[in-house]
Amino acid sequence: MKPTDIKDPEYFHKVVDCQYACPAHTPVPEYIRLIAARRYTDAYMVNWESNVFPGILGRTCDRPCEPACRRVRVEEQPVAICRLKRVAADNRGDISGRLPIIPSQKNGKRIALIGAGPASLTVARGLAPLGYELDLYDNQFAGGGMMRSQIPAFRLPIEVLDEEVNYILDMGINSVFNIEVDSLKQILAKDYDAVFVGTGAPRGKGLNLPGLEDAMDNVFLGIDWLSSVAFEHTKSIGKRVLVLGGGNTAMDCCRTSRRLGGEDVRVVVRSPYEDMKASPWEKEDAQHEGIPIYNNHVPKEFVVEDGRLKGMRFEKVEAEYDEAGNRSLVPTGEDPVFMPADDVLMAIGQENAFPWVERDLGIDFDKWDMPVIDSTTFQSTNERVFFGGDAAFGPENIITAVAHGHQAAVSIDLFCRGENVTERPLPGVRLSGQKMGVHEWRYDNAVEMDKRYLVPLAPLDKTLADRKMEVELGFDVDTGFKEAERCLNCDVQTVFEELRCIECDACVDICPTDCITFTANGSEEDLRGRLSAPAGNLAQDLYISADLPTMRVMVKDENVCLHCGLCAERCPTTAWDMQKFLYTVTKAQMES
Numbered sequence: 140m141k142p143t144d145i146k147d148p149e150y151f152h153k154v155v156d157c158q159y160a161c162p163a164h165t166p167v168p169e170y171i172r173l174i175a176a177r178r179y180t181d182a183y184m185v186n187w188e189s190n191v192f193p194g195i196l197g198r199t200c201d202r203p204c205e206p207a208c209r210r211v212r213v214e215e216q217p218v219a220i221c222r223l224k225r226v227a228a229d230n231r232g233d234i235s236g237r238l239p240i241i242p243s244q245k246n247g248k249r250i251a252l253i254g255a256g257p258a259s260l261t262v263a264r265g266l267a268p269l270g271y272e273l274d275l276y277d278n279q280f281a282g283g284g285m286m287r288s289q290i291p292a293f294r295l296p297i298e299v300l301d302e303e304v305n306y307i308l309d310m311g312i313n314s315v316f317n318i319e320v321d322s323l324k325q326i327l328a329k330d331y332d333a334v335f336v337g338t339g340a341p342r343g344k345g346l347n348l349p350g351l352e353d354a355m356d357n358v359f360l361g362i363d364w365l366s367s368v369a370f371e372h373t374k375s376i377g378k379r380v381l382v383l384g385g386g387n388t389a390m391d392c393c394r395t396s397r398r399l400g401g402e403d404v405r406v407v408v409r410s411p412y413e414d415m416k417a418s419p420w421e422k423e424d425a426q427h428e429g430i431p432i433y434n435n436h437v438p439k440e441f442v443v444e445d446g447r448l449k450g451m452r453f454e455k456v457e458a459e460y461d462e463a464g465n466r467s468l469v470p471t472g473e474d475p476v477f478m479p480a481d482d483v484l485m486a487i488g489q490e491n492a493f494p495w496v497e498r499d500l501g502i503d504f505d506k507w508d509m510p511v512i513d514s515t516t517f518q519s520t521n522e523r524v525f526f527g528g529d530a531a532f533g534p535e536n537i538i539t540a541v542a543h544g545h546q547a548a549v550s551i552d553l554f555c556r557g558e559n560v561t562e563r564p565l566p567g568v569r570l571s572g573q574k575m576g577v578h579e580w581r582y583d584n585a586v587e588m589d590k591r592y593l594v595p596l597a598p599l600d601k602t603l604a605d606r607k608m609e610v611e612l613g614f615d616v617d618t619g620f621k622e623a624e625r626c627l628n629c630d631v632q633t634v635f636e637e638l639r640c641i642e643c644d645a646c647v648d649i650c651p652t653d654c655i656t657f658t659a660n661g662s663e664e665d666l667r668g669r670l671s672a673p674a675g676n677l678a679q680d681l682y683i684s685a686d687l688p689t690m691r692v693m694v695k696d697e698n699v700c701l702h703c704g705l706c707a708e709r710c711p712t713t714a715w716d717m718q719k720f721l722y723t724v725t726k727a728q729m730e731s
Contacts, residue, residue, distance in 0.1 A: 142685040148568040151720040160207035162542035164724040165189040168630040175623040182227035197225025201536040216591035226619035239268035246270035251331040256284020258337035258528030261544025265727035267310040278319040288366040292607040340489040340529035350441030357448040361486030377481025384486035385415035398606035450479040516560045517547040548727040567723035639714035646706035654699035
């Protein structure tokens with residue numbers, strides 16, 4: 140194999156598993172170290188630069204970073220990365236002096252943003268400091284998009300949402316609320332230099348089952364019902380509630396139902412429990428509030444008597460999987476199951492709706508009636524129109540919408556400057572040594588067993604009585620410090636310098652995970668079979684040195700390494716060094 144090019148900005152980025160897994164590539168270990176140092180405002184700003192909504196995401200993020208966390212190499216549970224984000228948000232100081240300065244003299248370019256959700260707000264946050272004039276259109280009375288209408292207040296307090304949304308709206312954005320944009324052609328006719336569409340996936344899916352027509356007064360689409368509750372049009376629900384669906388929206392519907400008067404609230408899912416799309420913690424929260432989940436029940440009909448909904452019938456099924464892992468639901472042959480209900484909430488999915496985008500604007504649509512979007516630039520086939528968030532590729536989550544917004548802002552800036560949108564600026568990358576002495580580091584490199592700390596909850600009887608009372612209380616500063624100490628600092632990389640190595644193998648002897656091997660070179664498959672520890676995870680690279688005097692090479696399995704620094708402490712010639720790798724994702728403010 141060729142020697143590893145550690146100057147490639149993506150090489151060490153891939154090794155920082157948590158940051159790499161985050162769609163917005165937030166420098167996770169960097170802000171966790173700042174929390175451990177009680178520098179909460181600095182930690183907040185590291186987050187704000189990347190994910191834009193630290194307080195919101197510290198409560199609501201889908202946490203793709205946590206399954207990637209290297210702490211699971213040591214024990215079962217990852218670092219509570221998401222909840223540490225909230226620690227920074229809850230304990231920060233005034234950040235007004237650290238926000239970007241918005242130039243009073245604009246650059247002459249006008250941009251329309253359709254929808255005031257996280258994608259559009261991120262585009263605004265990227266372009267406003269560059270002098271763009273931004274007009275933001277939304278059909279709600281305030282910014283936030285589906286963060287405002289779909290996430291219940293007991294998960295996301297309205298004051299947290301307003302504060303972080305207003306950081307962006309206060310950047311001189313021309314906000315036009317309570318306006319439904321019903322024609323993209325009309326927007327384009329206003330001579331905007333570019334238009335960004337971030338309207339989400341606003342249409343809920345329903346089930347057209349027997350009895351639906353007679354039961355319509357008591358059957359609701361989940362996302363529409365949550366919006367009605369959020370805007371206080373709906374303030375109650377029947378005592379017996381069935382929630383159909385196994386995603387996070389279904390969990391929000393059932394928990395909200397408990398707070399609005401539902402006594403017998405059930406979630407009914409066609410799939411097995413482990414196949415539900417809801418996040419594990421969302422399912423746990425619902426069950427903690429006394430809401431049972433009935434799996435392997437396929438809805439068959441609404442039961443109506445004397446013109447009123449009485450309940451639903453379900454067919455029991457079991458899942459079977461073929462060799463490729465494809466699932467099929469096979470009826471068990473048991474009698475149909477009847478469940479009583481006063482109201483039914485259907486939360487079986489969301490989809491996009493673009494009736495307001497005329498089909499003669501040069502925007503191509505695919506067979507699913509989705510716009511054809513470049514996955515790197517987020518530009519449509521009409522070069523002036525960009526899409527992002529759920530409007531681009533279908534329903535995802537907030538952090539993905541933020542990631543789209545960053546890259547769309549880069550593209551819009553390049554486009555408006557007449558440059559090629561495919562020639563992207565490079566990410567910011569910095570390697571810095573961590574030595575304070577021969578065997579001392581600027582960070583805590585001890586690897587100790589330490590189980591994940593639990594986030595305290597408000598009393599159940601109080602939260603169920605008040606739909607606006609936040610359930611999770613968050614870590615206090617002491618617990619936040621202890622949880623931050625569980626981080627293994629996987630952004631502090633082991634850097635090897637061949638010219639200093641005397642091949643004494645001291646690093647091999649001291650390595651606690653056997654991740655280092657000195658051996659003859661070979662193909663990747665050959666090397667993986669000759670390492671000290673099994674190297675079966677092909678998603679992580681092998682770090683290969685140039686030839687050493689004995690014609691051996693140093694091979695380190697990045698998947699097994701814990702970044703403990705013992706190799707660098709033990710090395711008598713400083714051939715090993717620990718260097719902090721800081722990666723900041725490409726943003727519009729960066730020069731191309």
